[in-house]
Amino acid sequence: MAEKPKVIEKPDVLERPDILKPQAPAPLVAFPIEVVVPEGRQQTPAVGQRASRADGRLHGLGQTKYIDDMYFPNMLFAKIKRAGIASARIKNIDTKEAEAMPGVVAVITGRDIPCNSFGPSLKDQPVLADTRVFHAGDGVAAVAAVSEQIATEALEKIKVDYEVLTPVLDPLESLKLETPGVHAPSANIYGHKVIKKGDVEKAFAESDHVFEGTFRTQMVEHVPLEPYACIAQWDANGRVTIYSTLGRITLGRADVARTLGIPMSRIRIVATVVGGNFGGKNEIRAEPAMALLSKKTGRPVKCVFTRSEEFTSSTTRHPLIMDYKTGVTKQGKILGRKIRLVLDGGAYCSWSETTLGKACILSAGPYNIENLYAEAFVVYTNKTMTGAMRGFGAPQVCFAYESHMDDIAKALGIDPLEIRLLNAFDEGSLSPTSQKLHSVVVKESLLRAAKRFGWNGIGDGVGNGNGA
Amino acid sequence: MKRRGRGMACMWYPIGFTVAANPSAAVVKVNEDGTATLLTGTVETGQGSLTILAQITAQELGIATDDVHVVSADTDATPMDTGAIASRTTYVTGNAARMAAEKAKLTLFEVAAPLLGVKPTQLEAQDHKIFVKGFPQRNMHIGDVANHARVVSGQPPIGSASFNPETLALDPETGQGKPFGTYVYATQIAEVDVDDETGEVEVIRVVASHDCGTAINPMLVEGQVEGGVAMGVGFALEEEMLFDAQGRHINPNLTNYIMPTSLDTPDIEVDIVDSYDPTGPFGAKGVGEPTLVPTAAAIANAIYDAVGVRITSLPATAEKVCKALQAKREQQPKQIGTGAALDGAASINTAVQ
């Protein structure tokens, strides 16, 4: 049923009085009126041209409109209260004092969200935490006020009563069966994958040398220069328009529909140019909360994350612990490889399943390895959720397999380029999942990079570890 | 003293989702003057994907990039798209855009065929013209055909299509199957200076040879690689989110979370490897994510080459490299024989954690 829109009589006094004053004269035209189309955009055939981007000129003029550059009449500003505790039970949230503040128009908590869970695979992430806090960046309440300043001040007035619990922070701890479940009764291991090919133990027995190594990577943030932002506008037909920094609007709409319990036809999601994504803007964040605040107030509501929230409350890159064991011949040919990956999955699943799968499949490297056993686990910890980030686990496993490769080359006295050429995929090679590969140019890339760089083998006094 | 080292790393990387369907749809409308509009549900997040999609559409229609206007990212207006993720836009959405443009083009061919006195299958579109294959002088301007399509034949040239990479489910026990439609390959070689007293690492130069299938727009490919390498330098040397013993964030700000500035970014030489993927639009695959995949490994190998310590945990901060150097000095005498490098690696591993 359509909501009755709230009638706004007169904006109250606190509401940016200067907006009511006549604006200074509009600036002169700040861009050339004559359109000059760069050559690359005019040439045919179009493919292969160094065509400049259509938005390039707008970027340079400061005219690209990002979400935070959009203003609507009567717009409210929202802020989200963060738990600041890694693991806790929420006993009570008292929003009365905040609600009573002049300039605060509405406050919501997780209890106001019709279906408080979402996620691209496991739906284990709340829009706002209602009964449990799973990491320090969890939101517990959202405030809409007439100014950002007032919304920020109101967060201080929200009183949350927590029962603090011991967090699980180490992924290897989390992997142990006796460790209490982060999301008990669910197990801490929430994803597992195996790639198995040939007989790895037999290969090790037949190898001239067997090498082992353990490698670790850290948690990394995407740091898009534009922090997450969205504006929600609920209209009288019960339809909501959401302007958001989302990289995946189709999925975003499905998540908003699910969390709000309204049909997709009542949701419009618009993404303008996103100011950097790198995987960090691939699922909804505050959209459902903003939609509800807009519904509650009858006014457009804008939310822009602070830089700090970008770190604490958006997804990050999975830290990995990677054990490698590789059997080789004297000549450096890889006969078998065994890999174990443990992914720190953070507080929520997010894109962990994809990351787990890609990391596991790619972990052997671009090499022909007939005997392979790769196993990967992803576990919950009470840390910021890890999700999609440029490479989905590939930069982590590449760090491991390529460091390991150089260790092997060094020990066998083989040039790093040679050992790679000896093992690298060819056209038609079978991947670790026995997929027949096409358009394979790994050797070409090795040779081209070596040539361009001027790689001339080790032992020439440059690459022997003694410096130039 | 500063010591110079060089290290390489190669990689492979898939395009699209792991097995899971990740379709894109697209709509192409040719205007009465032969320019066109592409509707896509993907989002421009900086990579230049809309420019790439315009180029693909333009190529199929035989017009220029600037003739294609792209409408994107509005669930009310644009067709379904899995989105700007998994390095899939050029390959998946690109294929959809090409196929949609092809359908619109076929309508134009149907309209033009009787006018040129041939069958539609004998026509080709290039350089703003629709012409008879082998007889380029028998042609019509695409705008004239499009206008004729609207005002005379009543057949507005609109095409829609969708694409989903071909995959096969993985066996749950062995993981065997065909998880992805295609893969890209790359090698990066890094040159670094390591200060053997402070442990500070400076990346001087990175050569990056990347395969992306056909480079639809070499300038945008370079841009992706340059940005990816910079991000890889941060991953290798500086960036790390830290938590205290209670799990609270220690450095949730850009003052204490260090990422590459213009001063830390090396000279980056981009080299595009010739390749052609018959399953991609005009032979293209993708390039977004793989650009940072080998960087950290190449840098770690270069550090080893420079000072002989194996960094086994990232980031290789000055402090960590310094500690590893100390550990190496302390046990220098033991390092003889073939296995030494690995023994060294193991002990460094413990030392730096």
Add this chain to the structure above:
Amino acid sequence: MVNVTLRVNGETRSASVPPETTLLRLLRDQFNLTGSKLGCDVGDCGACTVIVDGQPVNSCLMLVGQVEGREVLTIEGLANADHLYPLQKLFEHFGSLQCGFCGPGVIMSAKALLDENPDPSTEEIRDALGGNLCRCTGYTKMIEAIKGASCILRGEEAPLVKSA
């Protein structure tokens, strides 16, 4: 509330705002000049860079009290109805920006550099951009464009096609 009057892009503007308002918020929220971006609000990223009396500053660090009567140049004031400013032209040509969010700040820092030093070396350019974070580009194509723009500003011909 404080009253502030200053010159922005050659025009006199004034507003009445709370004293804790930063120059960035003043430009964005009061004058609708949204070209300058907010990336961190604490002086770490440079997305808000504008030129105040000839000096590049992080406008998120300047309070309205500090800008009374001063001359502010923002990204909106660089081009005119006839021409793009050379930096803008070359940034477009070289595809120097990707998501573009850092762009206005980077271009203002570069403009301040070129005003001081018409023929900067790569190192000097890297130095000048040291306070402007960019996550997308690796800075490479920006440096190329700044070099090209410096040629144009010196009255020389700019290398428009990249010599790869």
